[in-house]
Amino acid sequence: MSExxxxxxxxxxxxxxxxxxxxxxxSYRVLRAELGVPEATLAGWVNSxxxxxxxxxxxIDTETLAELKKLRAELLDIREERDILKKALAIFSxxxxx
Numbered sequence: 001m002s003e004x005x006x007x008x009x010x011x012x013x014x015x016x017x018x019x020x021x022x023x024x025x026x027s028y029r030v031l032r033a034e035l036g037v038p039e040a041t042l043a044g045w046v047n048s049x050x051x052x053x054x055x056x057x058x059x060i061d062t063e064t065l066a067e068l069k070k071l072r073a074e075l076l077d078i079r080e081e082r083d084i085l086k087k088a089l090a091i092f093s094x095x096x097x098x
Contacts, residue, residue, distance in 0.1 A: 009037070011051070017042060018051040022068070 009017075017035055020026050021042065028039040035042075045051050049065045 014045050014051045018045050021046055 017031060017037060020031060020034075021028070026034075028042045031037065031042050032039050049062055
């Protein structure tokens with residue numbers, strides 16, 4: 001059985017990756033491409049709360065982190081709904097012109 005290639009990332013690298021996720025709104029897919037880190041690894045860092053820092057440099061508490069996750073999920077849903085409505089509007093606009 002072959003041994004998996006396991007990379008070790010330093011704490012600062014993990015904090016920077018989490019910062020990019022939250023502050024710049026980059027997705028796991030984008031960060032995977034930019035940093036070469038598997039999406040599951042990035043998600044683990046984000047969900048652990050260990051590498052979160054607010055603007056003051058202090059760690060973000062779990063309550064704030066939970067609210068942030070909830071708001072990000074809600075924002076994703078709203079963006080998907082918006083995109084669906086845009087597509088529907090384009091379809092109905094084409095039918096009127098015919």
